[in-house]
Amino acid sequence: MxxxxxxxxxxxxxxxxxxxxxxxxxxxxxxxxxxxxxxxxxxxxxxxxxxxxxxxxxxxxxxxxxxNDSGTEHAxxxxxxxxxxxxxxxxxxxxxxxxxxxxxxxxxxxxxxxxxxxxxxxxxxxxxxxxxxxxxxxxxxxLEGALTLFLPLLALVPLSMAAVWLVVRRSLAPIRTLRDEIGARDGGNLSPVGTVGLPAELNTIATSVDRLLERLRTSLDAEREFAANSAHELRTPIAGALAQTQRLIAELPEGAARKRARNIEKALENLAHLAEKLLQLSRAESGIGVSDRSVDLVPVVRLLTEEFERKPDNAGRLTLDVETGTSLTRKVDIDAFAIALRNLIENALIHGSTDSPVKVVAGKNGSIIVSNGGAVIPPSELAQLTTRFKRGKTEAEGSGLGLAIAATLVRRMGGTLEFRSPASDREDGFEATIRF
Incomplete structure (x- = not known):
């Protein structure tokens, strides 16, 4: 403009x-x-x-x-x-x-x-x-008289352009300020724009935006509170029901009743997993991510990898590669980073091929790569993987929230989350890369 x-x-x-x-x-x-x-x-x-x-x-x-036949002649x-x-x-x-x-x-x-x-x-x-x-x-x-009128204009043209640019830029500065303030608002920042320093012509716009942000903030807070409270309140009864079901399985003899009890146990485990994801999503949308204190993320990567390896189902399925001299010191929230990386590793274990291990690589360039084997995902599906409850073409169980939570948290931490399929240096598989 x-x-x-x-x-x-x-x-x-x-x-x-x-x-x-x-x-x-x-x-x-x-x-x-x-x-x-x-x-x-x-x-x-x-x-x-x-x-x-x-x-x-x-x-x-x-x-x-x-x-004048004689004398000095002149023109x-x-x-x-x-x-x-x-x-x-x-x-x-x-x-x-x-x-x-x-x-x-x-x-x-x-x-x-x-x-x-x-x-x-x-x-x-x-x-x-x-x-x-x-x-x-x-x-x-x-001609000489006309040139005295037109020639000064050639010098005035660049001067007038500079003057117009300066005046327009100074006049439109409040609009740019209002644009930047509105552009900085998202799900994690719904603070009022304010009208301080804005001309009267823009006060109405800023006031209307603040009202809209207030209504949006109220709605989002209500939704987040409902989701967090619901997931939190459900954890205890789900855990109780799961414990009772597991005791019932132990008491029942082999047969149809015990098989139905195992199905109930599986359903309760999935419900507990979903409640955990909803709690993580609530935390991700609450704005966690950036910290005022620098921390080294390499120990967190090692700890999470070891935690997954200790589970019997994941034995031998995880490899960790930390390049020599790597130090990922960043001003990020440790809990936010742990939740994001946990979801990426969990996603790779659930949907990756059991024939090839899940690789976690921490590089000196500030990137953390999680890759797994499996079928190649088309580019059209890659772009939608961070949509909530969106799952690719897979028979594996899952809530469809893991990658959405990871993408939200990485964005809050000031990083980027990139997906690639096939994975680097191979013809199949899936790769997720966090870059700070």
Whole structure:
């Protein structure tokens, strides 16, 4: 918008300047013509009695007499001829041609392609003094006068662009401030924009945005509180039901009843897992991620990897590679980082192929890579994996929240989460990379 305003305002200003200069040049041309015509007429009237008197004092001759035959000659802008009623030239100035001027013998102005001529009559219409002014001189004066109007504009154009840019930028500064403030608001920052320092024209917009943010903040807080409370309250009864079901399985003999009890146990475990994910999602949306204290994340990566390896189902399925000298010291919340990495490793173990191990790599470039084997995921599905409750084409169990929670937390920590399929240095699999 600043560029468009600057271009349009500068263009309009330059257009008006050139139009005004052009109009001034036209007016100047008319004034020059009046001045030159007046000088031409006055010169003829002043010369006429002198020339006529000089002619009568000289001897009659058939050849025209040239003035200033002796003495220092000089260039003339105005030339003249004295002619009789038959058109013969009796006398002419030293720069004038001896041939008669191409102008009628009557008082007034007359234009030829090269000169403007004024004729004055004397001695009862028997003598005619014709004074000519070259049009080239008028055009030269007009051109020089027009250049004095237009040439300064060439210097004023860049100055005007700089002035317009400065004025527009300063005038639109409150709009940019309001834009940046609104752009900084998201699910983790719903604080009021405020109206301090904004002009009256933007106060209404800022006030409306603050009202909208207040309503949104209230709605999100209610949803988060409901989800967190529900998940928290469900954990105890789910754990109790799961314990009772496991005791029932131990007491029942092999048969259909025990099989149904195992199905109930599986369903309760999935429900407990979902409640845990909802609690993690609630924490992720509460804004955790950035810390004012720097911590080394490598020990957290080691601890989480060892924790997953201790589970019987994951034995031999995890490998950890920490490059020598790697130190991931960042100002991030340890809990947020642990939740994000836990979800990535858990996702790789659940959906990855059991034939190839899940690799966790911590690099010196500040990246943490979690990769697993398995079928290649199409690019169209990769872009949707961070959508809540969105699952790829897999038969494995899951809530569809793990990658969404990880993406939210990594974004809160100021990092990026990138997905790739197939994984690096292989033809299949899936790879998730956290970059700080």
């Amino acid at each position: 600043t560029r468009r305003l600057m271009l349009w305002l500068t263009g309009a200003t330059i257009l008006f300047w050139f139009a005004a200069a052009g109009f001034g040049a036209l007016v100047m041309r008319e004034e020059f013509d009046e001045v030159f015509d007046s000088a031409l007429q006055e010169t003829a009237q002043r010369l006429l009695p002198l020339v006529v008197n000089d002619v009568f004092q000289r001897e009659q001759s058939t050849d025209p007499f040239r003035m 003339e802008y105005l030339t003249y001829q004295l002619r009789d009623k038959d058109g013969r030239v009796l006398l002419h100035s030293h720069d004038a041609l001896p041939e008669p001027l191409a102008a009628p013998l009557k008082r007034g102005f007359y234009d030829t392609p090269t000169h403007r001529i004024y004729t004055e009559v004397a001695v009862s219409g028997t003598l005619f003094l014709q004074v000519s002014d070259p049009l080239a001189q008028r055009r030269e004066a007009m």
